[in-house]
Amino acid sequence: xxxxxxxxxxxxxxxxxxxxxxxxxxxxxxxxxxxxxxxxxxxxxxxxxxxxxxxxxxxxxxxxxxxxxxxxxxxxxxxxxxxxxxxxxxxxxxxxxxxxxxxxxxxxxxxxxxxxxxxxxxxxxxxxxxxxxxxxxxxxxxxxxxxxxxxxxxxxxxxxxxxxxxxxxxxxxxxxxxxxxxxxxxxxxxxxxxxxxxxxxxxxxxxxxxxxxxxxxxxxxxxxxxxxxxxxxxxxxxxxxxxxxxxxxxxxxxxxxxxx
Amino acid sequence: xxxxxxxxxxxxxxxxxxxxxxxxxxxxxxxxxxxxxxxxxxxxxxxxxxxxxxxxxxxxxxxxxxxxxxxxxxxxxxxxxxxxxxxxxxxxxxxxxxxxxxxxxxxxxxxxxxxxxxxxxxxxxxxxxxxxxxxxxxxxxxxxxxxxxxxxxxxxxxxxxxxx
Numbered sequence: 001x002x003x004x005x006x007x008x009x010x011x012x013x014x015x016x017x018x019x020x021x022x023x024x025x026x027x028x029x030x031x032x033x034x035x036x037x038x039x040x041x042x043x044x045x046x047x048x049x050x051x052x053x054x055x056x057x058x059x060x061x062x063x064x065x066x067x068x069x070x071x072x073x074x075x076x077x078x079x080x081x082x083x084x085x086x087x088x089x090x091x092x093x094x095x096x097x098x099x100x101x102x103x104x105x106x107x108x109x110x111x112x113x114x115x116x117x118x119x120x121x122x123x124x125x126x127x128x129x130x131x132x133x134x135x136x137x138x139x140x141x142x143x144x145x146x147x148x149x150x151x152x153x154x155x156x157x158x159x160x161x162x163x164x165x166x167x168x169x170x171x172x173x174x175x176x177x178x179x180x181x182x183x184x185x186x187x188x189x190x191x192x193x194x195x196x197x198x199x200x201x202x203x204x205x206x207x208x209x210x211x212x213x214x215x216x217x218x219x220x221x222x223x224x225x226x227x228x229x230x231x232x233x234x235x236x237x238x239x240x241x242x243x244x245x246x247x248x249x250x251x252x253x254x255x256x257x258x259x260x
Numbered sequence: 261x262x263x264x265x266x267x268x269x270x271x272x273x274x275x276x277x278x279x280x281x282x283x284x285x286x287x288x289x290x291x292x293x294x295x296x297x298x299x300x301x302x303x304x305x306x307x308x309x310x311x312x313x314x315x316x317x318x319x320x321x322x323x324x325x326x327x328x329x330x331x332x333x334x335x336x337x338x339x340x341x342x343x344x345x346x347x348x349x350x351x352x353x354x355x356x357x358x359x360x361x362x363x364x365x366x367x368x369x370x371x372x373x374x375x376x377x378x379x380x381x382x383x384x385x386x387x388x389x390x391x392x393x394x395x396x397x398x399x400x401x402x403x404x405x406x407x408x409x410x411x412x413x414x415x416x417x418x419x420x421x422x423x424x
Binding site for chain 2: 046049050052053054056057058059060061063064133134136137138140141144147148151
């Protein structure tokens with residue numbers, strides 16, 4: 001298969017690619033905000049710093065995805081992040097849920113980071129060369145998130161009855177939503193067929209295996225059943241609008257500022 | 261009239277641009293500068309590769325490159341960034357690794373093309389006493405590129421460069 005460029009994409013492929021890149025960026029922006037909410041509140045200083053580091057990486061990745069989108073439609077990353085309302089955002093509900101306790105925070109990151117690492121690893125083989133380059137860059141950074149959050153999940157699972165109870169409760173809350181990460185956007189099947197985007201089914205199979213080995217095999221947690229149906233990415237929880245209101249407040253008060 | 265330096269002179273100027281977060285090494289030591297071209301009209305193009313994509317110092321690096329080249333008397337400088345091939349700590353030169361170690365930062369282990377999902381961190385040596393008897397105390401440090409350790413042999417805390 002020859003490498004695709006902006007010029008060789010069909011209009012339908014361009015539109016599908018824009019939807020997938022935006023979904024990825026939106027997940028990263030919203031999860032980074034949830035991570036940032038721990039600044040000053042994490043159980044220890046080192047974890048404050050760790051979450052700030054991870055949020056920084058995620059915003060960096062969102063910047064890369066929106067940079068790819070800009071090459072396709074000339075859009076502006078800052079406008080997209082700070083001037084779209086909840087009904088314009090396409091993040092998964094999984095990342096919108098309130099930050100919860102420490103167990104929920106670490107577990108959500110672990111589930112998300114393993115998804116992102118595996119998706120990126122598959123995307124390094126994309127026939128769309130700009131995406132393959134971004135994936136090769138980002139995947140090197142993502143491994144640190146996975147290492148960190150996998151260790152925390154293990155520590156909480158094998159810690160005290162209370163930490164285990166909280167972790168199992170977090171799993172029950174998060175698990176029904178996680179499938180949305182693997183749901184294709186409109187037109188994605190065609191892009192996967194053309195080798196432009198990873199096969200989400202294959203990514204999910206690898207994710208399921210890795211996550212089950214860690215959470216069940218190593219940590220002794222009971223995995224709930226995955227629900228068959230998932231809402232589309234345009235249907236949000238009531239938690240997104242207040243999050244965006246806070247995140248976008250400064251940019252909207254000073255729309256002419258160059259840097260927020 | 262604007263000067264038209266040789267590519268070698270531009271490289272030499274860039275050798276003096278420090279990494280904004282680790283001032284004992286330069287951006288060329290870190291392997292961040294990928295290409296320098298000077299065209300017939302004396303226009304200089306510098307291509308650099310970002311270390312970490314979320315690094316907040318990227319704009320500082322970009323500005324410092326432009327500044328360093330302009331100081332050669334060049335009128336037009338274009339600073340481009342590239343992600344291909346992705347930056348790796350394997351590009352940090354030997355001399356810079358030694359300076360990192362003397363500064364108290366353990367240099368990165370070889371990154372290679374290992375397995376993607378490694379739940380274990382790579383082994384690290386204390387930059388002061390060279391002992392492997394070290395503990396990671398935080399997997400994220402004051403900057404994206406570092407982790408925090410304590411050496412159980414000499415009892416000193418230190419920072420370690422992540423292997424990317």
